[in-house]
Amino acid sequence: MILQFQSFSSAVDPTFWHALSRNKIEVYRLDDAPKDVRGCYSSIQPITISRRGEAGSEASARPVSVARLSVSARSFDAQGQDDITPAATCTAPGTLQNTNTIEEFKNLDKNEAFQNAARQIWEDIVSGRAVEDPALLTRFVLLTFADLKKYKYTYWFGFPALLPTEPYLLDAAPRPLDEVFSKQKIEALREQHRAKPLNFFLVGDSGDSGDDIKLYELKEWERVNAGQANPVVGFVDPSGLTDNPGWPLRNFLLLLTQRWKVKKVTVICYREGLRSSLELNSIVCDITIPPSSLDADPNVTPKSVGWEKNPAGKLGPRIADLAPLMDPAKLADTAVDLNLKLMRWRILPTLQLEKISVTKCLLLGSGTLGCHVARCLMAWGVRTITFVDNGKVSFSNPVRQPLFEFADCLDGGKTKAVAAADNLKKVFPGVNASAHSFNIPMPGHYHPASSPSAGADGGGQDPGRAALVKDIEILRDLIASHDAIFLLTDSRESRWLPTLLASSMNKIVINAALGFDTFMVMRHGVRVSAKSPTPSPTTTLINTPLSDTTPPPHLGCYFCTDVVGPTDSLHDRTLDQQCTVTRPGISSLASSTAVELLVSLLNHPLGAACPAPPPPTSSSAHPINDTSTDDLTRTPLGTTPHQLRGFLSHFAILPFVSQAFDNCPACSARVLGAYAKEGVEFVVKAVQDPAYLERVAGLEELRNAAEADVEGVDWDVEGEDDDGEELL
Secondary structure: OEOOOEOOEEEEOHHHHHHHHHHHHHHHOOOOOOEEEEEEEEOOOOEEEEEEOOOOOEEEEEEEOOOEEEEOHHHHOOOOHHHHOOOOEEEEEEEEEEEOOHHHHHHOOHHHHHHHHHHHHHHHHHHOHHHHOHHHHHOEEEEEEEEOOOOEEEEEEEEEEEOOOOOOEEOOOOEEHHHOOOHHHHHHHHHHHHHOOOOEEEEEEOOOOOOOEEEEOHHHHHHHHOOOOOOEEEEEOOOOOOOOOEOHHHHHHHHHHHHHOOOEEEEEEEOOOOOOOHHHHOEEEEEEOOHHHHHOOOOOOOOEEEEOEOOOOOEOOEEEEOHHHOOHHHHHHHHOOHHHHHHHHHOOOOOOHHHHHOOEEEEEOOOHHHHHHHHHHHHOOOOEEEEEOOOEOOOOOOOOOOOOOHHHHOOOOOEHHHHHHHHHHHHOOOOEEEEEOOOOOOOOOOOOOOOHHHOEOOOOEOHHHHHHHHHHHHHHHHHHOOOEEEEOOOOOHHHHHHHHHHHHHOOEEEEEEEOOOEEEEEEOOOOOOOOOOOOOOOOOOOOOOOOOOOOOOOEOOOOOOOOOOOOOOOOOOOHHHHOOOOOHHHHHHHHHHHHHHHHHHHOOOOHHHOOOOOOOOOHHHOHHHOOOOOOOOEEOOEEOOOEEEEEOOOOEEEEEOOEOOOOOOOOOHHHHHHHHHHOHHHHHHHHHOHHHHHHHHOHHHHHHHHHHHHHOOOOOOOOEOOOOOEOO
16 A cells, blocks of 8 residues: 655744745845745644544544644744744744745746755755754745735745655554554653654663653664664654645655665654544554665655645645735834835945934924924834924915814814824824924013912912913923924024023924025034043933033024024014915925934934034035045935025025024023023023023123124215215
8 A cells, every 4th residue: 555645734824924024124125045944833733533443434533633834923033943842843944035026936946946955855864964853854945925015925835755766655554553552652652752842753662661662862773773674663743634644754754764774664643632632643654665765876866746736726826915814003004114124125224214213203383394294204214203382273274284184174273283193193003193282482472460360379479470381391391201303383482492492401403494485404503522522423412411511512503693582573463474475395395304304313323413514615516416435424314414495496405504603592501501500490581581581692792792893983984074964
């Protein structure tokens, strides 16, 4: 009777495809070279079938296992095979070859990949490596193509089995284990295999008594089977058929014939069931080896079979479509960053996406600039975005501000910050978007109680001042808990306090402002320690505490180019002055430029302390023509400017550099020192009296000195006499 085997069927856990997708994006990229993976097979997956009685009648039903080789996310952990081998479960080494396109998959020389695995199995048999590590006999091949946009995976398994020159023969029909061994021997077999699971093993006497047996590793062959004409061996059998052993036995028999010239052998097909005893599942086969198989040429790899058939029963690949089975939120979570990760394949291999994704961004202003900035930040992978705005959505907003829709304008309008955060989550549920609605304290915008009777608690306390202090503390805490601050408000004075607070905490600040057909984007300078004027790439400049020895920032802030302090610019304005009147394209240009500036800054080794490149002096010196590689301002994304001014009327963007101003009302040492000393009280004074801020910064003194210099000049104007009368 010719011995036939139950072939392997693949069982792919969905986690395998998730892990393959992750590795393809983050590790393999365009590398299509074969990779080591591992699978496992077991005999403990129950499916009820009938067991034949002596006369062929159905005597009983028992659970058995289908011959499945399984892969999962753990299959990529080539070093962790010991953690997935419980009793009756074995690991199998495999080779994964993932192609970059479906055409490459179709044109791949699949026979070559299969024959390479078969050749390796034969070499392991001939060399004896399979004796030391019998798992090598179950080597498999997996060819794949992963369509990561559609979550559709094309794959084909191959389980190489080497063929003898003639078929193996069964001396009789396979017998249940309890018809061959006593209960005592069966119990000893079970206990020893559970204590030390072996996928292939030898069975010999224990030496203690005739009714006991012992399991041995294959490398102990000479000691266990020396001189025996009919050795007894065993293997973990994944087959679920009563008359046919599983696929792993094929290469095992070839090892026995090639290595030890075995002519007859008794094989225990070890099957550990879930719901029934070992003796009801396992079978014993008495096998005769054809003589011609004993004379195989070790230099010639035998023929092999083992390609898995598709569901139609034909030789061909299978397809796994995971999209309908996946949670849409999970799909979005893995898909939104696909474009970013693809950048690192060919264009930007050193791009620090992880650093970008963990950067917490605070957006002060949730209007035209805030909406565009938030969308662009999310496209770059930023996952924590906080909106601040006390305005409400009006009917003029949705067409210019992409996070609002018509429904947000109804019933007086939703709060802008809240609507922006809610709608950002609708775009991508995985974003951590939050909102705060309060007034940003501004110099010249103090509103005390209208009458003494408005005081709180009957003590005459000004509720306006209490509200002001509360708003200051909220803004201070928000800036402290974020890494990058975007100034996107529609007035100059509303940017003063965020600039002061961020400067005191040494935070990254990105400023964007709009004109009719112009825009300005800049990063504020940060302080560098006097002892280390040039930070190392590992220096962290976020949350650096302010010290008396810290010099002023090298680069200026938004207020460093002014000689007047911020004051009320919103009072008594016409309609066109109340609204930001710009060409529609300006806001998106400025917003995207601001985000790109932040990303470049995060990718620079010095971070926020990155120096600014000098402005170009001629067309030949323009950054686009600069090919130098030693520019300290360059990042994987290019240079990192200080200021950019865009002119839509000329379709031009020009870089500028401004130095820190010793009398800056927002970031100078005088102002920062006063804030460090007085804290919230200093801010209250500045809000109540803008002239106080100018006095602290030294701007008033500077102007007085300038006026004195002008008054002391002797103007000699031709054509006038000493009395100032015009001469005829």
